[in-house]
Amino acid sequence: MIDSTGSVIYAALNGLAARQRVIANNVANVETPGFIAGRVSFEDSLREAIAGGEAGGTSVAMRRSADPVNVNGNNVSLDNEVVSLTQTDLAYQFMVRALNNKFGLLRTAIGAGA
């Protein structure tokens, strides 16, 4: 993806999109007996990948929430999910803006901005 900045942003967008999908799945299963909420992590992997100079190697992993379960074995907390969804959305918008700024730089370099 163009260069290292682009790869980092792309990896972050991928991770955030996966997190959004998992939150959507958690909310859909808010009343499913025995359902354990999923949590997506990619930031640590991304940090290591950046340190290694290759952001394309970022892995997106899902683990199960360790929160206590209620009487029907479900541990989805709707308020937690909404907070997490808001954070994810804002981070996603932020990364889109960063990517667009990157493209703006490239456009200037190409001469379209002259």
Added chain:
Amino acid sequence: MLFPSFNTAASGLGLFRTWMDAVADNMANLDTVRPTSEAAFQPRFVVANAIGTGQEAVTGDPAGAQVAGISFGDAAGRLVHDPTHPLADAQGMVRHPDMDMGDQMTQLMVAQRGYQANLAVIDRARDAYQQALSIGR
């Protein structure tokens, strides 16, 4: 799938819609009386389960919740002494459904809140997808 979060939230909408339908049917039959020779009206309860293992959501494959089946309330119902009722038997008994209005109202609220939560997810997902569509503009 192009916009997987929509499908996931839609599966939740379908589940909770079915749940609300079941409650509406139960409530409509709250006072349905049967003769003792027949089974009482049995309230319907929606049984939910998750689609897949949950890993599907990470990769964007179909995920969400679905109606696994319907379970029914007690067919024996409640026997009520009502000798003037046209369906009453020789002992003056009729069969009422074994159903509680408070319980059904609670079910209705749970289903309604679940439906609203999935609608909120659709709203947020649309914002994020719109942002994604603006990349490179």
